[in-house]
Amino acid sequence: MxxxxxxxxxxxxxxxxxxxxxxxxxxxxxYDDKIKTVFNQAKTSDIxxxxxxxxxxxxxxxxxxxxICKAYSIFVSASEDRxxxxxxxxxxxxxxxxxxxxYGVDVxxxxxxxxxxxxxSRQGLGSCLQLHSINGEYIDMYTxxxxxxxxxxxxTAPEGQSINVIAGGLDNGVIRIWSTVDxxxxxxxxxxxxxxxxxxx
Numbered sequence: 001m002x003x004x005x006x007x008x009x010x011x012x013x014x015x016x017x018x019x020x021x022x023x024x025x026x027x028x029x030x031y032d033d034k035i036k037t038v039f040n041q042a043k044t045s046d047i048x049x050x051x052x053x054x055x056x057x058x059x060x061x062x063x064x065x066x067x068i069c070k071a072y073s074i075f076v077s078a079s080e081d082r083x084x085x086x087x088x089x090x091x092x093x094x095x096x097x098x099x100x101x102x103y104g105v106d107v108x109x110x111x112x113x114x115x116x117x118x119x120x121s122r123q124g125l126g127s128c129l130q131l132h133s134i135n136g137e138y139i140d141m142y143t144x145x146x147x148x149x150x151x152x153x154x155x156t157a158p159e160g161q162s163i164n165v166i167a168g169g170l171d172n173g174v175i176r177i178w179s180t181v182d183x184x185x186x187x188x189x190x191x192x193x194x195x196x197x198x199x200x201x
Contacts, residue, residue: 046070047089054092058085061104069110072134076117080104084119086136096136101128109152109166113159116180118166120149129168131183142183147172151201154180169199 040048047068061080068075073089076098084098084105101121108119115134120127126144129152133139151169165186166178173196175189 056087056092056094058087058094058097059083064104064106065108067108067110069112069115071112072110072115074110074115074134076108076110078105078108078119082121084108084117084132086117086134098130098132098136100130100138103128107149107152109154111154111164111180112156113154113164114180116154118152118154120152120168122148129166129178129183131166131180140183142178142185144170144176147174149176150198153201169201171198173197173199175199 038048039046042048047070059077059079059081063077063079065078066075068089070089074095075087075089076084077087078084082099082101082104086095086098087093088095098117098119101119103121103123105119105121106127108117110117116139117132117134118129119132120129122128123143125146125148127147127149129142129144129149131139131141148171149168150171153167155164155167157164164180166180166183168176168178170176173190177186177189178184179186
C-alpha cells in the first residue's frame with residue numbers, strides 16, 4: 001500500500017503517491033491556461049500558484065525534501081522510495097524520475113546556473129552523493145564512509161567563467177566542497193566553534 005505524503009508548496013498543497021500524473025489538461029489534451037505560477041515576494045518561496053489546487057502523483061513513500069529552481073522552472077522532490085522526481089513548475093506536471101540510490105534520498109539541491117541536481121542518501125555510517133543533469137542523466141557519484149551529509153547547495157558563479165562547486169554540510173561540523181564536473185573532493189572547511197556540531201540548513 002502506498003504511503004501518502006502531503007507537503008505545502010507556497011499556497012498549494014501537493015500530495016505525492018503512486019504514479020506520476022496530473023489533471024492539468026482539458027479533454028482535448030491542451031494545457032489549461034487557468035493554472036499558472038506567478039512571482040510573489042509575499043510568499044516564502046517567492047512563488048504563488050494561481051488557479052485550482054492539483055494533486056501530483058509520483059512517490060510511493062514519504063517525501064523528505066522539495067526544492068524549487070525558478071531559473072529552470074522546475075522543482076524536485078526527494079523521497080524515502082530512493083528516487084527524486086523532476087516536476088514542471090509552470091504546468092505542475094511530471095517531467096522525469098531520477099533513480100539509482102540504494103536507500104531513501106534525504107537531501108537534494110538544484111544548480112541555478114546549470115540545472116544539475118545533487119542528491120544524497122544515507123549509506124551505512126556515511127552518505128552517497130549523486131549528481132545528475134537536468135535531463136536526469138547520471139554524471140558521477142561520491143561516497144562518504146563515516147560522515148552523513150545533512151544539506152547541499154550549489155555555488156552560483158556564471159557558467160563559462162568559472163567552475164561551480166557543491167557544498168555539503170556534514171554531521172561532524174565540516175562543510176565539504178566537491179567539483180560539479182566529477183564530484184572530486186576539493187577541500188573541507190571547518191572552524192573550532194563548529195567542531196562536532198552538525199551543519200544543517
